Amino acid sequence: MNHEPLVEVKHLKKIFADSSGLFKKSKPVRAVDDISFIINRGETFGLVGESGCGKSTTGRMLMKLLEPTEGSILFNGQDITKMNDKNVRSLRKDFQMVFQDPYASLNPRMRVKEIIEEPLIVHGLMTSSERERKVHQLLDTVGLSRQHGSRFPHEFSGGQRQRIGIARALAVNPKLIIADEAVSALDVSIQSQILNLMKDLQKEFGLTYLFIAHDLSVVDFISDRIGVMYLGKLVEVGDRDSIIQNPKHPYTKALLSAVPIPDPHRRKERIVLKGDLPSPSNPPAGCPFHTRCPVVMEQCKTEMPVLSNMSEQHQVFCHLYDSKK
Secondary structure, eight states, X not given: OOSOEEEEEEEEEEEEEOOOOSSSOOOEEEEEEEEEEEEETTOEEEEEOXXXXXXXXXXXXXXXXXXOSEEEEEETTEEGGGOOHHHHHHHGGGEEEEOSOTTTSSOTTSOHHHHHHHHHHHTTOSOHHHHHHHHHHHHHHTTOOGGGGGSOGGGSOHHHHHHHHHHHHHTTOOSEEEEESXXXXXXXXXXXXXXXXXXXXXXXXXXXXXXXXXXXXXXXXXXXXXXXXXXXXXXEEEEHHHHHHSOOSHHHHHHHHTSOOSOTTOOOOOOOOOSOOOOTTSOOSSSTTTTTOTTOOGGGGTSOOOEEEEETTEEEEOGGGGGGO
């Protein structure tokens, strides 16, 4: 892994119009609210947070499945937010996605070999015989047999379907794979198999991952660097050791306290957050976390914090560390 950026996200925002009520005045939903981060080539950047925090929306904007309201996304030095559909289509083979639901993300009417071959056909790559060899190679790579290619998705387990999804993503030799909750729908034993497969494939093909999850223990296992999201904002960003061993933000500490420890003789204090995640259409004033924060100060209720540098590799969005700017 090197420190050359493959993806640079700068002041990214996504605001949706809320059309839930016919006679109510609609309020904008700030799904992603001014976030910036870098993903270096060959690394895994883990994006973690509760449901509704904006992490999946971020992944879909990086895939150009959603258009950002503001900000820029530089992929391999090119700002994809300013590209037209034709230019994005030619670049799209360089970034692929593995979706959360292995049951819904595969076409039930297509055989597995057709599913894996489809990206190659769309991008006009290889001859028919070359594509067939490529499909067989990919099935072997993800731990399936060539005979599986003639079957339909409903004939496989959840873990096997996710392997098919990974094979499809690998077909066009992408530089970046965005894994959106790729193991959350799987049993724990199958989760470990898929995570180990992804790590092996990263070494073999030099892949870069954006790994989106709500489970910090999963993100800890696979990530090189971690970003913690809360209500559309990145509240803490750092290398894995800094985030896991020395968390600074109260929200990160609460997430870590919920991770089970495999040693029955060790005990740790569980931090239970009070209340629910506020609505992104009506975020609280000041720090977005102050309504649930166990160490809230008066300043937090009225002033938005800024990103403070704890070290070169570790930043936190919290008034507790204002003196560290």
